[in-house]
Amino acid sequence: MASSKPIATTRSATGIPTGRLAVWWLIASEIVIFGGVLVSYLMHRVGHPEWAYQAEHTSLLAGSINTFILLTSSLFAVLAHHAAEHGDGKKAAKLLGLTIGGGFLFLIVKSIEWANEIMHGYTITSSGFWAFYFTAAGIHGSHVIAGMIIMGFIAKDCWHGRELQRVEYAGIYWHFVDLVWIFLFPLLYIAS
Amino acid sequence: MSDTNHAAAGGAAHGHDEKYYIKIWGILCVLLVVSILGPELGNFYVMLVTAFGIAFVKAYLVAKHFMHLDTEKPVVWYMLTCCLAFMVLFFAAVSPDVMNHEGRRWVNVSAIRETERALEAAKSAGQHEGSTEHGGGEAAPAGGGH
Numbered sequence: 001m002a003s004s005k006p007i008a009t010t011r012s013a014t015g016i017p018t019g020r021l022a023v024w025w026l027i028a029s030e031i032v033i034f035g036g037v038l039v040s041y042l043m044h045r046v047g048h049p050e051w052a053y054q055a056e057h058t059s060l061l062a063g064s065i066n067t068f069i070l071l072t073s074s075l076f077a078v079l080a081h082h083a084a085e086h087g088d089g090k091k092a093a094k095l096l097g098l099t100i101g102g103g104f105l106f107l108i109v110k111s112i113e114w115a116n117e118i119m120h121g122y123t124i125t126s127s128g129f130w131a132f133y134f135t136a137a138g139i140h141g142s143h144v145i146a147g148m149i150i151m152g153f154i155a156k157d158c159w160h161g162r163e164l165q166r167v168e169y170a171g172i173y174w175h176f177v178d179l180v181w182i183f184l185f186p187l188l189y190i191a192s
Numbered sequence: 193m194s195d196t197n198h199a200a201a202g203g204a205a206h207g208h209d210e211k212y213y214i215k216i217w218g219i220l221c222v223l224l225v226v227s228i229l230g231p232e233l234g235n236f237y238v239m240l241v242t243a244f245g246i247a248f249v250k251a252y253l254v255a256k257h258f259m260h261l262d263t264e265k266p267v268v269w270y271m272l273t274c275c276l277a278f279m280v281l282f283f284a285a286v287s288p289d290v291m292n293h294e295g296r297r298w299v300n301v302s303a304i305r306e307t308e309r310a311l312e313a314a315k316s317a318g319q320h321e322g323s324t325e326h327g328g329g330e331a332a333p334a335g336g337g338h
Contacts, residue, residue: 014265014267015265015267016264016265016267016268021267021268024264024268024271024272025271027272028271028272028274028275029275031272031275031276031279032275032278032279035275035276035278035279035282036279036282039279039282039283040286040290042283043283043286043287043290043291044290046287046291047290047291047292047293047303047307048303048306048307048310049307049311050307050310050311050313050314053310053311053314053317054310054314060228064224064228067224068221068224071217071220071221071224072217074217074254074258075213075214075216075217075258077258078213078257078258079210079213082208082209082210082213127310128306171258171259172259175254175255175258175259176259178254178258179251179254179255182247182250182251182254183247183251185227185247186227186243186244186247190227190228190231190239190243191239191243191244
């Protein structure tokens with residue numbers, strides 16, 4: 001009888017489980033996307049000294065809180081992976097839930113921050129700096145939302161003790177989202 | 193080995209307990225505080241080290257200890273390094289035309305004008321705020337500053 005599992009979850013190409021390899025490919029493509037945005041920002045930031053004045057209007061407090069939230073959610077993600085490695089699906093699911101909660105908190109802080117900036121007249125069309133600011137943070141935020149949705153599905157399976165290996169894959173993705181923010185934070189909030 | 197079996201066996205491969213990850217998280221939080229406080233000293237080079245240098249250290253810690261990149265197969269390193277190389281290539285090729293507003297046989301008049309206009313606007317907004325003692329949020333969006 002043929003296995004009910006899809007081949008991607010049972011095959012191991014290049015010595016790496018296919019699912020994990022796929023996540024690494026995804027991250028490789030994301031490096032090009034975020035790398036392009038960050039490098040473009042960096043080049044324009046050097047070429048436009050006036051952006052320093054505009055960067056002063058971003059909220060260092062909101063950026064710092066969000067960095068702390070993402071670092072903490074990354075901790076929950078790696079602890080979920082640890083629990084999955086030890087076959088504890090329920091604990092992994094709970095920790096994934098906390099990771100998703102971290103994503104929610106991040107989005108709430110980001111919403112308050114953006115609402116405040118937009119109310120003061122700083123929108124995506126205000127200047128080159130604000131265009132980069134909203135674009136980079138917006139793309140990052142959409143990745144946070146995507147990660148939360150994916151982890152929701154994985155947590156559901158984990159709760160029933162199924163497909164525990166996927167916790168690691170979601171974790172790798174989430175850590176990458178955290179990594180991107182680690183570089184966005186000084187670029188957008190500190191270098192003013 | 194199936195992925196599910198791999199997950200069960202992975203604990204032995206990484207070999208860390210929960211306290212180890214909490215310790216790494218603690219280090220990351222301390223580095224975050226340093227990166228926030230560093231620029232407060234007002235020195236450009238200190239800001240560079242504390243903000244951007246520490247960002248690289250934090251990224252290294254997350255990649256090594258949370259993503260377990262140090263125990264990953266070489267093919268993953270090749271993939272990621274290749275994409276990072278593209279990023280560097282992009283920067284090397286484009287940056288001379290973006291970071292500078294004039295070269296040997298070209299001038300980016302629009303960029304020069306926009307920079308001058310925005311700097312002027314930022315200065316006048318700063319003077320206005322100084323005289324009225326209002327917060328920065330009231331400044332003009334295009335070039336407003338403190």
